[in-house]
Amino acid sequence: MNPSHPAKLGGRFVRGRTLSTYVTWAAAAGVAVGTAAMILVLSAFNGLEELVLQTYQNVHPEVTLVHREGSRFDLTPEHIAALESDSGLTWIPVQTQKALLRSAQREILVTVHGMPKPLWSQHPWFDSLTSSIPPQGYPGDAYVGYGVAAQLGYLTLSGRESLELLWPRADMGASFDLASAFQRQILSPEAIFYVHPQIDQQNVVLDLVTLQGWTRDERIDAIQCWGRTKEEVLALVGSQGSLLGQTPEDREAALFRVMRSEGMITTAILAFIVLLASLGLYSATVLLGMEKVQQRAILRAMGMSEAQVRRSFWWSAMWVSAIGGLVGWGLGGLLVWGQSTFGWVKLGTGYVVESYPMAFHAGQSLVVFAFVLFVGALLGWGATARLQSPLSGLRGQA
Numbered sequence: 450m451n452p453s454h455p456a457k458l459g460g461r462f463v464r465g466r467t468l469s470t471y472v473t474w475a476a477a478a479g480v481a482v483g484t485a486a487m488i489l490v491l492s493a494f495n496g497l498e499e500l501v502l503q504t505y506q507n508v509h510p511e512v513t514l515v516h517r518e519g520s521r522f523d524l525t526p527e528h529i530a531a532l533e534s535d536s537g538l539t540w541i542p543v544q545t546q547k548a549l550l551r552s553a554q555r556e557i558l559v560t561v562h563g564m565p566k567p568l569w570s571q572h573p574w575f576d577s578l579t580s581s582i583p584p585q586g587y588p589g590d591a592y593v594g595y596g597v598a599a600q601l602g603y604l605t606l607s608g609r610e611s612l613e614l615l616w617p618r619a620d621m622g623a624s625f626d627l628a629s630a631f632q633r634q635i636l637s638p639e640a641i642f643y644v645h646p647q648i649d650q651q652n653v654v655l656d657l658v659t660l661q662g663w664t665r666d667e668r669i670d671a672i673q674c675w676g677r678t679k680e681e682v683l684a685l686v687g688s689q690g691s692l693l694g695q696t697p698e699d700r701e702a703a704l705f706r707v708m709r710s711e712g713m714i715t716t717a718i719l720a721f722i723v724l725l726a727s728l729g730l731y732s733a734t735v736l737l738g739m740e741k742v743q744q745r746a747i748l749r750a751m752g753m754s755e756a757q758v759r760r761s762f763w764w765s766a767m768w769v770s771a772i773g774g775l776v777g778w779g780l781g782g783l784l785v786w787g788q789s790t791f792g793w794v795k796l797g798t799g800y801v802v803e804s805y806p807m808a809f810h811a812g813q814s815l816v817v818f819a820f821v822l823f824v825g826a827l828l829g830w831g832a833t834a835r836l837q838s839p840l841s842g843l844r845g846q847a
Contacts, residue, residue, distance in 0.1 A: 455757055455760040455761040455763070455764050456764045456767075456768075458748070458761040458764070459760075459761050459762065459763070459764025459765035459766075459767065459768055460764070460765070460768050462737055462741060462744075462761065462762065462765040463737070463765050463768055463769060467740060468736070468740070469733065469736045469737040469739075469740040469741075470737075472729070472732065472733045472736055472737075473730075473733040473734075473737060473765070473769055474769075475729060475733070476727070476729035476730040476732070476733040476769055476773070477730075477769045477770075477772050477773035477776070478773065479726040479727065479729045479730075479773070480723070480726055480727050480730065480769070480770055480773025480774060480777060480821060480825070481773040481774070481776040481777035481780060482726060482777065483719075483722055483723035483725075483726030483727065483777065483821075484723065484773065484774050484776075484777025484778060484780075484781060484817060484818070484821050485776075485777040485778075485780040485781035485784065486719065486722065486723075486777075486781070487716075487719040487720070487722070487723055487777075487781070487817050488777070488778065488781030488782065488785065488809075488814050488817055489781050489784050489785060490715060490719055491712075491715075491716065491719070491810075491813055491817070492781070492785045492807045492808055492809050492810070493805060493806075493807055494708075494711075494712045494715065495807070495808035495809075495810055495813070496789075496805070496806030496807040496808040497708070497805075497806060498705070498708055498709075498712070498808075499806065499808050500801070500802065500806045501704070501705075501708065502697065502698060502705075504645065504801065505645075505697040505698075505700075505701050506697050507573060507644065507645065508644060508645045508647060508648050508697070509696075509697040509700050509701075510541075510673035510674055510675055510697075511674060511675045511676070511677070511678075511696070511697070512673075512674040512675075512677065512678070512679045512682045512694050512695070512696060513671050513672070513673055513674070513694070513695045513696075513700065514671060514672040514673075514674065514682065514686065514692045514693070514694055514695075515670070515671050515692065515693055515695060516691055516692065516693070517691055517692070517693045518691075521544070521666065521668035521669060521670050522668055522669065522691065522692070523667075523668050523669075524542050524668075524669050524672070528672070528686055528692075531685045531686050531687075532672070532674075532685060532686065534685065535677065535681075535685060537676050537677065538674060538675075538676050538677050538682070538685070539571055539674065539675040539676050540672055540673065540674045540675075541564050541565065541568045541571065541572060541672070541673045542564070542565065542657065542669045542671075542672050543562055543563065543564055543657070543669060543670060543671045543672070543673055544562075544563040544657060544660055544661060544664070544666070544668070544669045544670050545560055545561065545562055545563070545670045545671070546560070546561045546563070546616060546660060546663075546664055547559075547560055547561075547616060548560075548561050548614050548615060548616040549614070549615045549616065550597070550601070550612055550613070550614055550636070550653065551601075551612065551613050551615070552601045552602065552603075552610075552612055552613075554602060555600065555601050555602060557597065557600050557601065557651075558651070559597055559651050559652065559653050560651055560652050560653070561614065561652075561653045561654075561655055561660060562652060562653070562654050562655070563654075563655050563656065563657040563658075563659065563660030563661060564654060564655075564656070564657050565656065565657045565658070566656040566657075569592075569654070571675075572673075573644070573675075574642050574644050574648065574652075574654070575592070575642055577642050577643045577644060578592075578640050578641075578642055587637060588656065588659045588662075589634065589635050589636050589637045589655075589659070590636075590637055590639045590655075590656070591612075591636045591637065591638050591639065591653050591654060591655050592638070592639060592640045592641070592642055592653070592654045593638045593640075593641055593642075593652075593653050593654075594641070594642060594643070594644070594648055594649035594650060594651065594652045594653070595641050595642065595643040595649040596646060596649035596650030596651070597649065597650065597651065597652065597653060598638070598641045600650075603638070603641075605641075606638055606639070606640065606641065608639075610637065610638050611635055611636070611637060612635070612636040612637075612638060613633060613634070613635060613636070614633070614634045614635070614636050614653075615631045615632065615633050615634075616631065616632050617630060617631055617632070618630060618631060618632050619665075632663060632664075634663050636653070636655075642654075657669075672692075679694040679695070679696055680694075682694055720820060723820070723821060723824065724824055727770065727821070727824045727825060727828055728828070730766055730769055730770060730773075730825060730828050730829070730832075731828040731829075731831060731832045733766075733769065734762060734763075734765065734766045734769075734828070734829055734832035734833060735832045737762065737765060738762050738832070738833065738836050741762075742838075745758050745836075745838035746838060746839065746840055748761070748838065749838045749839070749840055750840055755836075755837065755838060758836070758838045759833045759834070759836045760833075762829075762832075762833045762836060763826075763829045763830060763832075763833045764829075765829075766825055766826075766828060766829025766832060766833070767822070767825055767826060767829055769825065770821055770822055770824070770825020770826070770828075770829070771822060771825070773821070773825075774817075774818045774821035774822060774825075775818075777821070778814060778817070778818055781814070782809060782814070785807045785809045786809070788804065788805065788807045789806075789807045789809075792804030792805075
């Protein structure tokens with residue numbers, strides 16, 4: 450690089466042991482701390498979001514096919530043929546029914562899921578079962594979530610429990626006979642599964658044929674799929690058809706929107722903090738220009754224009770911003786690595802993880818570094834915009 454290039458001169462201006470130099474490096478330290486804080490907090494939000502997503506991936510199927518209008522639909526031979534054509538795809542048809550479940554003492558609202566009993570062993574909800582799933586059973590055999598069992602007062606099952614399931618009839622018309630206005634069925638809970646509080650608190654599983662017979666409706670509400678992406682499943686059944694594919698993130702869209710909104714607000718606050726931390730750069734650049742009066746005059750005498758001199762001091766602000774951003778980037782990355790490796794910040798007991806989760810995203814950190822450079826460029830321009838370097842400065846310190 451040419452020794453008289455503004456970038457080279459800007460780097461030389463921040464060296465030395467003058468007051469302006471100390472103030473400049475103090476400003477760089479402020480930029481570094483602000484950058485590290487921004488990377489650290491954003492990584493914490495990333496880790497929390499990934500943890501929540503991973504948790505819901507165990508709760509929901511990888512892909513759920515539902516009707517675009519949200520209604521039940523027929524499982525056509527074309528759907529079956531398309532889904533069975535991919536040997537790497539696991540799929541289970543499901544019919545759901547909201548109902549009231551009650552024992553002799555208590556009653557709760559539940560969602561009943563009808564699934565083909567031979568396919569129960571393939572469903573991740575039943576990985577927590579301590580006993581194997583029998584291939585055959587009675588029509589009323591059911592598996593209940595741990596939360597459902599606890600609310601009904603059953604922490605263990607003896608095999609003699611009997612529960613009543615009720616929901617309004619679709620064809621009850623204008624009858625005032627309440628006894629005939631509800632569909633009533635008897636369940637025999639055979640096992641308890643434990644997956645996630647959101648699932649365990651309200652879900653019961655029955656055989657699909659049994660539930661379809663009770664509801665008098667052979668249609669289904671969803672097709673749950675594992676082993677392929679949403680795009681691959683939709684390509685099998687026809688993405689332009691009546692079925693819509695949903696991932697766990699789609700099914701919990703409200704939760705993730707809230708999390709991302711909080712992340713955006715926090716990012717804006719952190720960006721403002723970085724801006725405040727960088728204000729010292731403005732003062733340092735102004736002080737540097739005031740201290741280097743004679744050097745500025747010498748540069749003008751050597752043939753440099755006012756714009757080139759100002760650009761040299763602008764480059765000094767850019768160097769400080771870049772160095773502070775790089776140090777903060779390294780410090781933030783080191784803290785994220787330390788938390789991920791050693792778990793310094795603990796969450797305590799009762800959580801799915803022992804320490805606060807962290808996730809460092811390189812692309813996101815580059816955006817943070819670019820923002821720091823942008824702030825430095827903006828403040829450097831503001832500090833040097835009115836900088837004048839008359840030749841009379843040669844006599845200023847005579």
